[in-house]
Amino acid sequence: MFRFITTRFFQSLLALFVVISATFFMVRFVPGGPFTAEKAVTPEILRNLEAHYGLDKPLWRQYLDYLGSLMRGDLGPSFKYPNRTVNEIIGDKLPVSAELGLLSLGIALVGGITLGTLAAIKRNTWADYLASGFGMIGISVPTFVVGPLFVLAFAIHLGWFNASGWYTSADRVLPALVLGIAYAAPISRLTRGGMLEVLHQDFIRTARAKGASEARVVLRHALRGGLLPVVSYLGPAVAGILTGSFVIETIFQIPGIGREFVTSAFNRDYTLVLGTVILYAVLIMALNLVVDIVQAWLNPKVQLEA
């Protein structure tokens, strides 16, 4: 176990290094720079600006400088927001995305697992068809269709919520619901599949034979194995949810990290782009590691191999 974690840690570190380097150089070889959009900057001012941010140094020097400051946990200054560091901007925006993400994750897990379990227990009844239908529709109808439709129905026609914004707690409902449904659908399908496989096994029959109640059979015995497929799906999904969905943040005009990332790419805000990419990569890798460990805990048959 310990060996597994350390190997994976170093592997992730290597991957992270590749990501950082690839992004760093890709950003630099792109046409346009952070100051090209600004109107009529005289050559002297441009030179001063570049000197201020260290952009006049040779590229390899900048690269080493960046890696150096990264070691100290400093993601550098933003090129577009004067006097703000990338750390500050991420510190501002990430909590918004994380709040939206946690709410959606709650909806997705509770809704998805409940529906999937119900569908598996009541296989081939109307409850199963309903839940499976929901799963298929949820997978096939993308958030950028559901989102605007919900806004149209619940905000504009019924007037229950605001169409966009992130001020009151009522503003959280629609975005969290849309994002939650999008992830609840695949979770319900995975749960159903996993539960169906487990419910046929001998140990379930044994539990029933020993007189365990149906609820105990499902909750104590079956779920543990039935949720395995869900757990492996959750790694990448949670990273995506927590860092916010670009689409949801765009539709509902939520000041989260996803929207910031797209804007920063358009602005050629090199350091902010890099900072966001690093944040995503670290989150995904960390969560994948957690998922592997949880999987081994749920199913002793899974061998942790580096």
Add this chain to the structure above:
Amino acid sequence: MSNAPSPAALAAVVAEPLEKGTSLWHDAWLRLRKNRLAVFGMWALGIIAVACLLGPFVSPYGYEDQNLDLGAVGPSGKHWLGTDTLGRDLLVRLLYGGRVSIAVGLSATLVALTIGVVYGAVAGFFGGKRDAFMMRTVDIMYSLPFPIFVILLMVFFGRNIILLFVAIGAVEWLTMARIVRSQVMAVKKMEFIEAARSLGFGRRRIIFRHILPNILGPIIVYTTLTIPAVMLLEAFLSFLGLGVQPPMSSWGVLIKDGAEKMEEFWWLLVFPGTIFSLTLFSLNFLGDGLRDALDVRSSKD
């Protein structure tokens, strides 16, 4: 003329063994036909594809024909799905957009398919250190935030449609490579491969002529499931304004336009959203149906 069998009866006798010995593909087809949702998916996809291909020729409206006096009106006898704010017929625009969406879906899937199959086959066939290295690379790439890279690519290098294929295809090949690898590893130990080897066939011939045809099932299933994923990614990029650019149109672009104007003109969002969802729905059902029909286990490694 006593009891010479009639030609028809003779044909029936000859035909009989043919009916009995059904091939794997015939079996799969019979099973697929019983799956009502998959059949529905096939029909829906066929109708949508034919409509997108032929519809614009039949329609009295061109896809850029504006009618500014008319403006945006709801569905009517003249414009079945209504018009947009420039008075353009929505149905024609939907069919044209469908061509682009489907074309992107198919081409990017082809890119992913080619890379994934070749990569997976090579890794699985050679095994050993080369395999370990190649699959470790795939593992690492799996853990990268790929949608982010696609966004970066599209922002930085102009919104070029060829680049769109390549970028999406380059993202979607990883799973295909894993599936093909595990299948190849299973098949390459079988006796007929041994036989091919002892006949002195080269590696390339063995991989492409002997192994790959035998793992077509999983490849077909996964390809069917990749197409909706690719179309979703294209529409997602177009929705963010990073995909297909005007004057070209795709379902993603139409949905984006519709979402901006839905307060006054609901049909601009509802129809593109419905047709796009219906297509994804059908592809997913067909893919699921094929998986059951060809009896492919979802394998992850």
